[in-house]
Amino acid sequence: MYRTHTCGELRLKDVGSEVTLAGWVQTVRKFGSITFIDLRDRYGITQLLFGEDLNEQLEAAPLGREFVLQASGTVIERSNKNLQLPTGEVEIRISSFSVLNKSAIPPFTIQDDTDGGDDLRMRYRYLDLRRGAVKRNIELRYAVNRATREYLHQNGFMDIETPFLIKSTPEGARDFVVPSRMNPGEFYALPQSPQTFKQLLMVSGYDRYYQIVKCFRDEDLRADRQPEFTQIDCEMAFVEQDDILNMFEGLIKFIFKQVKGIDYTDAVERMTWEDVMFHYGIDKPDIRFGMKVANLKIPATVFDEKQAAVAASPIAGSTGFGVFDNAETVVAIAVPGAAEYTRKQLDELTDWVKRPQIGMQGLVNIKYNSDGSLKSSVDKFFTEAALQEIAKYVNAKPGDLILVLAGAEERTRKAIAELRLELGERLGLRKKDEFRLLWVLDFPLFEYAEEENRWVARHHPFTSPKPSQIETMIGNDPVIENAAEYLKHPYANIKANAYDMVLNGNEIGGGSIRIFQRELQEKMFAALGMTQEEAQHKFGFLLGAFEYGAPPHGGIAFGFDRLCAILGGSESIRDFIAFPKNNSGRDVMLDAPAGIDQKQLDELNIKLAL
Template sequence: MTSKLLKRTHMCGTLHSQNINEEIVVNGWVQKRRDLGGLIFVDLRDRTGLLQIVFDKDISLDAFNKAETIGSEYVICVKGKVYKRQSMNPNLPTGEIEIFAEELHILNTADTPPIYIKDDDVVSENLRLKYRYLDLRKPSMQNNLIFRSKIANIVRNFLTEDGFIEVETPMLINTTPEGARDYLVPSRVNPGKFYALPQSPQLFKQLLMVSGMERYFQIVKCFRDEDLRADRQPEFTQIDCEMSFVDMEDIIEVNQRLLQKVFKDALNIDIQLPIQRMSYKEAMERYGSDKPDIRFGFELVDVSKPVKTSGFKVFSSTVENGGFVKAINIEGYGDKFSRKDITSLEEVAKTYGAKGLAWMKIVEEEVVSPIAKFFTEEELSHLLKKVNGKSGDLILFVADKFDIVHDALGHLRLEVAKRLNLLNPDEFKLLWVTEFPLLEHDPEENRYVAKHHPFTSPMDEDIELLDTAPEKVRAKAYDIVLNGHEIGGGSIRIYSSQLQEKMFKVLGFTEKEAWEKFGYLLEAFKYGTPPHGGIAYGLDRLVMILTKEANIRQVIAFPKTQNATCLLTNAPSFVDEKQLKELSIQIQTQKES
């Protein structure tokens, strides 16, 4: 076996009929070998695609003999001539041609891979993640990472041309309260002290505005120790932007143009501007979510008024006690849901706090429902008019407190849309959600916490409510939503040290605690701070949606599992006593109860 590497002239997937009669050199991995006696056919693969190589005894006996020894995933170098293929393959971009090999150099052998290098392999995800370097050889995975790189470059080029300066911020920072749990890093040279990995560059980008950078961005790793799901990872990539001397309209204007550029250059899709807007209040009332998927209807309708005097006590007593009754009308799809299907929808509603799920079907102008007998004809007529009920509809009701009603019905409308295959991955619907609450009450800690983060500015007309009704204060905050996923969020920041201190006080920090945690920011605010604000996108989540993947791990090279472990490197792992001693750390084993 030789390891001679000739100078590559072409990538496999770039060769076409215009290359016929050219002498070329290609490198790659053996996808498949077929031995037909006097001829050996090899599908050679590199990042750009597949290419058929023909080994013919009459052209090169030496190359043919070597080809008899190669197997799947061998790494080879081939020199040969491009010919028109006898039987063309219309399903292959290079299907019009083939290469007749004159030289074959086996650069490396390969054991039989534990997973197949093909997109339709049904191997378990755990095995895919354990052998991720093999999984990443699959065309779909390589295409995802290539597309991700393309998105990052579009963003970087757009922001650079728009006057933004790319600045890196530290990875080892001070831990901060609020938000998710921090990942901590012990300091060897400062025994007993810890750094935190940044959940976002929030404080540093504000300091960059104080420093006069005016327009900053970076594509940066962030870390949050929180429960994981299909669109969330413990370490993720953020497109981070901040601007000085701006208001919300300025930030939205720049970012609408950015999104328009991304969709056009990456997918050749024209996004019409301005992007639709909706207040947080309207989003919750109509969709039960602050990140609504607006590709389909099934909007929430408040029916508290028409049911408050009905004989159905579940509804009437809920309204009487200050609760709500809301409904969604699954218009035209009533016949798609059997009693068994509705029972399974009820179980979905219960997972989000609902005590049950009431329903009505309209079949040929007749109401079919176990609760219909509790309503007079007039009450039923009023109710159906409120929800625009017609023959063929299924109406679902939840009665409870505000949060439970909206959470349950918000998730229920998504579940129904999934079952009816209404979530078209080729349709992209963007939405700005604005006027979020500044604060929300944490019953466990019995205090207010920031809905966005502690540096978000309240709306000017609501500032006086901080003293009297903090829960009513709206924030200068905005999220950009794509197909029911929050892909970005930001706010106008507090730039007055007095207002920032007031915000900390509302959040329950003493002046001493605020200065201990954020003193460097409060100190910086004393020296001339411009009005500023920004936004941050989740790059992984954006790419996941644009590639129509169902899981964020499909667009990250080396992701973690659902329980935040890396099956490839076995991280996290135990460390030896010597390392712990250097860090002044002692592990305390928890006793089993």
């Protein structure tokens, strides 16, 4: 027997027990002829006391960091207790020990505050995984996995596996493809999601399905994106939108309770896509804090339902200030308590919005001083009375700083959203231990691809329009005759029966009620520019299935890695994946991807054109 207990198990109640531990040497501390060793395993750390009787043996064969050690002895009470450790009130007086394996000197320290950079730790990921900080992330991931399975099992869902080698049906991200040796010149694709399979399972009568499943997308990477990622993939039959929302906000609340000990009892707020874009500038807003966007000016062709409200804006007419008068959109936020910002701080914010990734020309600031007076960077163009009107319109209070951006609609709205989040971060309003959920509903079904002069699916081509708009879609030609007036086309106003769940400004899940009638699905494919032949070639199996009694159905997929990262207080999903890729899509530990030899290429009938 290698061990009787783990390194995180022993307590004062075990004093006097004879035990054997096994693990890795964390530290070695010598005090004359006495040696203390911290022994570590997955479960914790226990201090070992090597007395004078073992000194000669230790001198002959010194123990080093990360040696694999087995040690036996008696549990005793520590004289210098370490209450920071669960085992810190006891230690083991060692009577015998054995080195199970030696270790080379590690390339970085195996502790929470390591001296290893990202690249080095990824190259030696098997060592990085020994660190307590990484171990806690992996444990949290397992806890989320376990809670998910428990909730879905309790609610009648079946875990059903679907294939990884499928047909390439490019629509959205780029596929990873796999050559077939037995079918020369033909290729499988790795699934971007199990979308069509889960719909086929609904046709097959398995009315509650789920998987915690790997998905693959060949796209550029960033902190929250990997070429292979995991999602909680779910589908239900005989449901409407509210059934899905209620079921899966229940799932996230259950995970909060099981993993974080949080009772999320608040009702999950629901907002339409148009409302979140209008009030936050982005379709995944962080609602942990206020600072909503005030719309001083918007284009006539955007936010039709909001035009009357914006008409009351103090800059709705000509102001004599060309930056506002010539802009398509003018938006503002009132930053609480920031009227005290210095000139240097304001200049830094202006430089921040001018960065290429934000792309604005400048930033107007209006200080609403605590005495009620106003001072702005545009005093030359606006009287104090006019500034008072702007302050009232944006709901600013004395002590607030009003920041205004003006420019093209899409860029300006995105910029004000980024500025709001940046200031929320700087002001400490985005607390990592606070969680707020939001459902975003009623997305546009289509987006207009200007370069191609055609419609593309905002989500995916299996998303159903709102029931009241199905006839609009079936009864109209999707062809856009005048590209400049695409917003007047009937398809521009069709809403998707779709929903996203947002947590702390991150989209963690998205789904829809699906199309389940062949006629409507064919109409969707046609709207996306597919000929009947293309649709049959790519999705004939699904269209055929719809002719055999397909039930109404819908579902959702949660980004499992991202959910874990948010719960763990991290910006990067890589911290919660055992063996992640770097930002170039490489596994630097395995040195993959890598070339293959000529024999393999010949077997696959592949010639490289490099």
